[in-house]
Amino acid sequence: MNHLKDVPLAKAYLLLNHGPSTIVTCEHDGVANVMAAAWVMPLDFDPPKLLLVLDRNTWSRHLVEGSGTFVIQLPSRQQAELTLAVGSCNGGETDKFERYGIATSRARHVEAPVVDGCVAYLECRVVEEPHNQQSYDLFIAEVVAAYADERAFSNGRWHFPNDDLRTIHYQAGGAFFATGEAFQVARD
Amino acid sequence: MNHLKDVPLAKAYLLLNHGPSTIVTCEHDGVANVMAAAWVMPLDFDPPKLLLVLDRNTWSRHLVEGSGTFVIQLPSRQQAELTLAVGSCNGGETDKFERYGIATSRARHVEAPVVDGCVAYLECRVVEEPHNQQSYDLFIAEVVAAYADERAFSNGRWHFPNDDLRTIHYQAGGAFFATGEAFQVARD
Numbered sequence: 001m002n003h004l005k006d007v008p009l010a011k012a013y014l015l016l017n018h019g020p021s022t023i024v025t026c027e028h029d030g031v032a033n034v035m036a037a038a039w040v041m042p043l044d045f046d047p048p049k050l051l052l053v054l055d056r057n058t059w060s061r062h063l064v065e066g067s068g069t070f071v072i073q074l075p076s077r078q079q080a081e082l083t084l085a086v087g088s089c090n091g092g093e094t095d096k097f098e099r100y101g102i103a104t105s106r107a108r109h110v111e112a113p114v115v116d117g118c119v120a121y122l123e124c125r126v127v128e129e130p131h132n133q134q135s136y137d138l139f140i141a142e143v144v145a146a147y148a149d150e151r152a153f154s155n156g157r158w159h160f161p162n163d164d165l166r167t168i169h170y171q172a173g174g175a176f177f178a179t180g181e182a183f184q185v186a187r188d
Numbered sequence: 189m190n191h192l193k194d195v196p197l198a199k200a201y202l203l204l205n206h207g208p209s210t211i212v213t214c215e216h217d218g219v220a221n222v223m224a225a226a227w228v229m230p231l232d233f234d235p236p237k238l239l240l241v242l243d244r245n246t247w248s249r250h251l252v253e254g255s256g257t258f259v260i261q262l263p264s265r266q267q268a269e270l271t272l273a274v275g276s277c278n279g280g281e282t283d284k285f286e287r288y289g290i291a292t293s294r295a296r297h298v299e300a301p302v303v304d305g306c307v308a309y310l311e312c313r314v315v316e317e318p319h320n321q322q323s324y325d326l327f328i329a330e331v332v333a334a335y336a337d338e339r340a341f342s343n344g345r346w347h348f349p350n351d352d353l354r355t356i357h358y359q360a361g362g363a364f365f366a367t368g369e370a371f372q373v374a375r376d
Contacts, residue, residue, distance in 0.1 A: 018365050187276055
C-alpha cells in the first residue's frame with residue numbers, strides 16, 4: 001500500500017529541516033543512478049530551494065549535469081543498510097538498482113526513478129550556477145514537488161509512529177543515528 | 189569544568205554531518221550578536237568548509253558582512269530553550285546576551301563570543317562569494333578551528349553519554365528532535 005501524500009510546496013522545507021541523510025536518484029538519456037548524500041539542506045521556503053553537495057567524481061554528477069534534475073529521498077531506518085550500500089560503490093561501474101534489487105517508481109515532474117519505501121521525497125530542478133558547481137561541487141535546486149508518508153509526516157510535522165519509519169542521520173564508517181525523541185520548547 | 193578539546197580540522201565536518209541545529213555568534217566593531225540557525229551543513233572536508241544560510245533581515249547578517257567571521261555552536265538538549273529564544277528576537281533591538289543571561293567565552297582565532305556550555309563549536313572565516321550572499325543569503329566559510337566536549341565527541345565520533353548532552357534538530361514552532369539512538373550498519 002502506498003502511504004505517500006503530496007506535501008504543499010511551502011511546507012517542503014520541513015521535510016529536511018531536522019537534517020536527515022538522503023538518497024539521491026537521477027537519470028539522463030535513459031541512464032539512471034542512485035547514491036547517498038548527507039550534505040543536503042533547505043535554502044529557501046517558497047518557492048522551496050535546497051542545496052546538494054555532489055562530488056565531481058561521482059557518476060551521478062555526470063547525470064545531473066546532463067539532465068538538470070534529481071530526486072532527494074529520505075530513507076527510513078529500515079533502509080539504512082541500503083543507504084550505506086548505494087553510497088559505497090560507483091554507478092559508472094555497477095548498476096546499483098540491479099545489484100541491490102531496488103524497487104523504484106517514476107517521479108512525476110522530472111525524469112528520474114524514485115526508491116520505493118522511502119518516507120519522503122522531493123523532485124528537484126537544478127538552478128544553474130556554474131561557479132558553485134565547478135568550484136565547490138555545490139548545486140542549488142528548486143523543489144518542484146514533494147511527497148511524504150502520511151504515517152510519519154502530516155500537517156507540516158514529523159510524527160514517527162515507530163522506530164522503523166524514523167529518518168536517519170549519517171555519522172561516518174557505517175554509523176548512523178536515528179532521529180530521536182521529539183520535544184517541545186515554549187517561546188518566552 | 190571545561191570539557192572542550194580541540195578537534196583536528198580534518199575531522200571538523202563530523203561535528204555537523206548528522207545535521208544538528210546550531211547557534212551562530214558574531215561580532216563587528218565591538219557589537220556582538222547570537223542567533224539560531226538550522227540551515228548549516230558541511231561543504232568540504234580538508235580544509236573544512238561549511239554553508240550557512242543567513243537571512244538579509246537579521247542583525248547578524250550585518251555583523252558577519254562587516255567582520256567576515258562567525259562561530260557555529262552546537263547546543264545540547266539542555267540549551268534547546270535558549271536556542272529557540274535567541275532565534276525569536278532581533279539583536280538590533282535587544283541585547284540577547286543580557287536578556288537571556290548568556291555566559292560567553294572568547295573565540296581564539298576570530299573576534300566573536302562563544303556561548304558557554306555548547307557541546308561543540310567551529311570558528312569560521314567567510315569565503316567571499318557576493319553573488320551567493322546577495323542572491324541566496326548563502327555564506328560559504330572555512331572552518332579555522334573546532335572544539336568539542338570530550339564527554340560527547342572524541343576520535344571523530346559522537347557518543348552522547350546522557351540525554352542532556354545530546355545535540356538537537358529543529359522542526360518548527362518550538363518543536364525539536366533530540367539526536368536519537370546510534371546504530372551501526374555493515375558494508376556489504
